[in-house]
Amino acid sequence: MANNKRGQQSFVLPQLPVITAWASVAGKKESEGPLKDYFDITSQDTLFGQKTWELAEKQLQKLALDTLLNKAGISRHQIGLAFSGDLLNQCIGSSFSMRNTGIPHLGLYGACSTMAESLLLAAMTVSGGFSDNVVAMTSSHFASSERQYRFPLGYGGQRTPTAQWTVTGSGAALVCSAGVGPRIESCTVGAITDLGIKDANNMGAAMAPAAWSTIRTHFSDLHIGPEDFDLIVTGDLGQLGKDLLLELAQKEGVSLGGKLADCGTLIFDQTRQDVHAGGSGCGCSAVTLCGYLLDRLKSGELNKILFCGTGALLSPTSTQQGLPIPGVCHAVCIRGGRD
Amino acid sequence: MANNKRGQQSFVLPQLPVITAWASVAGKKESEGPLKDYFDITSQDTLFGQKTWELAEKQLQKLALDTLLNKAGISRHQIGLAFSGDLLNQCIGSSFSMRNTGIPHLGLYGACSTMAESLLLAAMTVSGGFSDNVVAMTSSHFASSERQYRFPLGYGGQRTPTAQWTVTGSGAALVCSAGVGPRIESCTVGAITDLGIKDANNMGAAMAPAAWSTIRTHFSDLHIGPEDFDLIVTGDLGQLGKDLLLELAQKEGVSLGGKLADCGTLIFDQTRQDVHAGGSGCGCSAVTLCGYLLDRLKSGELNKILFCGTGALLSPTSTQQGLPIPGVCHAVCIRGGRD
Numbered sequence: 023m024a025n026n027k028r029g030q031q032s033f034v035l036p037q038l039p040v041i042t043a044w045a046s047v048a049g050k051k052e053s054e055g056p057l058k059d060y061f062d063i064t065s066q067d068t069l070f071g072q073k074t075w076e077l078a079e080k081q082l083q084k085l086a087l088d089t090l091l092n093k094a095g096i097s098r099h100q101i102g103l104a105f106s107g108d109l110l111n112q113c114i115g116s117s118f119s120m121r122n123t124g125i126p127h128l129g130l131y132g133a134c135s136t137m138a139e140s141l142l143l144a145a146m147t148v149s150g151g152f153s154d155n156v157v158a159m160t161s162s163h164f165a166s167s168e169r170q171y172r173f174p175l176g177y178g179g180q181r182t183p184t185a186q187w188t189v190t191g192s193g194a195a196l197v198c199s200a201g202v203g204p205r206i207e208s209c210t211v212g213a214i215t216d217l218g219i220k221d222a223n224n225m226g227a228a229m230a231p232a233a234w235s236t237i238r239t240h241f242s243d244l245h246i247g248p249e250d251f252d253l254i255v256t257g258d259l260g261q262l263g264k265d266l267l268l269e270l271a272q273k274e275g276v277s278l279g280g281k282l283a284d285c286g287t288l289i290f291d292q293t294r295q296d297v298h299a300g301g302s303g304c305g306c307s308a309v310t311l312c313g314y315l316l317d318r319l320k321s322g323e324l325n326k327i328l329f330c331g332t333g334a335l336l337s338p339t340s341t342q343q344g345l346p347i348p349g350v351c352h353a354v355c356i357r358g359g360r361d
Numbered sequence: 362m363a364n365n366k367r368g369q370q371s372f373v374l375p376q377l378p379v380i381t382a383w384a385s386v387a388g389k390k391e392s393e394g395p396l397k398d399y400f401d402i403t404s405q406d407t408l409f410g411q412k413t414w415e416l417a418e419k420q421l422q423k424l425a426l427d428t429l430l431n432k433a434g435i436s437r438h439q440i441g442l443a444f445s446g447d448l449l450n451q452c453i454g455s456s457f458s459m460r461n462t463g464i465p466h467l468g469l470y471g472a473c474s475t476m477a478e479s480l481l482l483a484a485m486t487v488s489g490g491f492s493d494n495v496v497a498m499t500s501s502h503f504a505s506s507e508r509q510y511r512f513p514l515g516y517g518g519q520r521t522p523t524a525q526w527t528v529t530g531s532g533a534a535l536v537c538s539a540g541v542g543p544r545i546e547s548c549t550v551g552a553i554t555d556l557g558i559k560d561a562n563n564m565g566a567a568m569a570p571a572a573w574s575t576i577r578t579h580f581s582d583l584h585i586g587p588e589d590f591d592l593i594v595t596g597d598l599g600q601l602g603k604d605l606l607l608e609l610a611q612k613e614g615v616s617l618g619g620k621l622a623d624c625g626t627l628i629f630d631q632t633r634q635d636v637h638a639g640g641s642g643c644g645c646s647a648v649t650l651c652g653y654l655l656d657r658l659k660s661g662e663l664n665k666i667l668f669c670g671t672g673a674l675l676s677p678t679s680t681q682q683g684l685p686i687p688g689v690c691h692a693v694c695i696r697g698g699r700d
Contacts, residue, residue, distance in 0.1 A: 030441075031441075031465045033491050036490070073682075074682055076678055076679065076682065077682075077684075102369075102370075103550055107468075107470055109451075110676065110678070111450045111451070111676045111677070111678060112448075112450070112470065112472065112674065112675065112676035112679075113470040113674075114674070114675075114676045114678065114679050116470075117553055117674035117687050117689075118674075118679070118684070118687065120552075120553045121553040121554065121555040121674075121687040122553070122554065122555050123552065123553070124552050125552055126370045126549075126550035126551065126552050127550070127551070127552060127553055127689065128469070128471070128478055128482065128550060128691075129446075129469060129470040129471045129472075129478070129674075129689075130467070130468060130469055130470060131446055131451065131452045131455075131468040131469060131470040132467070132468045133451065133468075139467055139468070143467065143482070146485070146486065146489060146491055147485065147489075149489065150485060150486075150488065150489025150490070150491070151375070151489070152372050152485055152489070170678075210465075211442055211465035211466070211467060212465065212466070213459075213462065213463050213464055213465050213466060214456055214459045214460040214461070214462070214466055215460065215461065216460040216461055335451065335452075335453070335456035335457075335460075335468075336451065336453075337449065337450045337451035337453045338450070339415055339449070339450060339453065339509075340415065340451075340453050340457070343412075343413055343415065343416075345416075345457070348456050348457065348460040350456075350466065350468075352467075
């Protein structure tokens with residue numbers, strides 16, 4: 023077993039946890055995009071039957087959790103632990119969806135890296151023998167994010183070309199000590215980087231250096247390279263951030279070219295859906311993983327992927343105070359269930 | 362090894378992680394209170410030399426981390442993982458203190474339960490064999506919290522009698538696979554409770570049911586009771602919440618009386634310092650643990666404590682929308698280093 027005893031950031035899991043079930047819930051715009059056939063639930067009602075955008079986001083997670091448990095055929099009482107978080111102030115999307123479920127819960131804040139963060143903590147919990155069934159979950163909602171981070175929707179603010187579109191969606195995965203499904207082999211916990219980028223409308227640029235740092239560390243810690251993966255998939259760098267990541271890798275002599283995909287560019291059709299640089303938000307990588315990616319790992323279309331959740335750790339307050347945008351990226355290596 | 366395979370919320374750690382070092386940094390008001398001799402650093406400058414309250418909170422965590430590493434005699438490169446979080450929107454106190462340190466970091470949001478949450482995750486990481494040296498840390502700042510949750514300080518708002526005073530402080534603990542110091546024996550992850558309490562100026566009442574639920578679960582999962590502890594210490598229930606917890610336990614025939622303490626009532630002198638119901642904030646239990654409590658466990662004054670971090674999972678938005686306040690509590694059993 024490799025671990026990070028020598029200061030390494032990567033863990034190889036001694037007992038491979040299995041992702042036995044996954045579920046995704048998505049909004050109207052996402053249901054019109056290229057991944058529409060992979061979502062379990064879509065809604066044309068952006069409020070998901072709730073009174074506020076924040077309660078709609080709570081509802082997204084509630085639906086994702088219920089769908090996950092249904093698909094797995096287990097009850098809430100069989101869940102030993104749930105990890106979740108979101109972008110809302112004080113993570114109320116997660117707290118309100120988990121209240122009175124009776125499920126032991128640990129809240130996370132990793133901005134848009136939360137799907138990877140929750141997945142790697144779930145894998146550590148299961149592999150360490152602490153629980154047999156652990157949930158990893160997150161969400162984002164376009165309207166609650168716009169109100170909180172940018173402008174009220176009614177203001178009709180003009181978006182810059184580098185801006186990304188926050189995905190309305192929630193993804194949940196069930197990580198177990200036994201069962202059938204894709205397995206988590208290893209993971210790399212990112213360190214927070216800050217290269218001084220201050221444009222809150224260009225978060226791809228703020229996150230790309232963190233993504234490259236974590237991917238490079240994953241390769242060097244485990245003595246592997248891009249050739250060992252069918253796909254290296256980042257969370258929500260968008261088109262600009264993805265191009266920047268390719269460039270950063272190229273400068274160090276590593277070609278990610280044929281292997282790199284980004285959930286922010288996969289989830290929307292940039293020629294047809296007016297999303298500028300692509301999708302973003304915790305929900306972006308969550309619904310792409312808990313649908314498209316895990317489905318393809320299950321079917322054998324993909325054998326091994328490196329899922330790299332990327333997060334821009336800004337707040338409206340830090341931006342207003344002129345502070346730069348720290349970035350983080352956590353990587354999880356997932357192998358298909360067929361070999 | 363007991364674990365939560367049967368739906369239990371508690372873990373007994375198979376390899377007992379050791380808290381080899383701890384550090385606390387506190388503000389002016391805290392330095393005038395009963396625990397003043399237990400802090401490593403205190404400052405009469407509420408801004409800690411920074412330009413904003415948010416950067417002051419970042420600085421609190423930076424000072425706590427540096428002091429911790431100095432006391433432990435190890436470098437940043439020897440830290441395998443750090444868990445931290447805070448109350449600020451998007452947890453910028455934690456993200457900005459960790460940027461460019463090179464330390465792998467996982468961000469948490471557990472409101473005022475964060476010290477217990479980070480400690481139990483650090484214990485699981487070490488006990489599971491994933492790392493030898495893990496940091497658990499959190500902070501709060503009176504002025505950044507007031508601005509964010511309540512009113513700008515300059516407004517001079519009148520505080521209600523049930524209100525608590527957010528502690529300015531940061532605590533950090535180093536959890537290791539070997540060494541000398543208090544050891545973490547077991548922990549219980551809380552489930553989020555919501556009994557419909559809506560008064561954001563009475564968070565003790567919102568958290569007390571969660572505290573009792575977790576303490577009761579810890580007792581029943583591990584077949585123990587209050588008699589097994591020298592001290593059961595909650596995070597920041599304050600005087601009202603503490604009284605309510607005693608009452609809830611009493612109703613089920615459990616007397617916590619002589620064993621219960623609350624960091625919110627320990628940290629300030631309620632007769633002399635104008636704090637109403639007591640202290641609160643992530644920093645409240647963090648500086649009380651990473652000073653007063655761990656020092657007394659080290660010296661042998663205390664042998665076994667149950668450290669119960671309590672969190673009120675509200676946001677200003679949820680309060681404005683008339684939503685109730687969910688509560689959570691995580692418990693960590695710590696045994697002194699002398700036996």
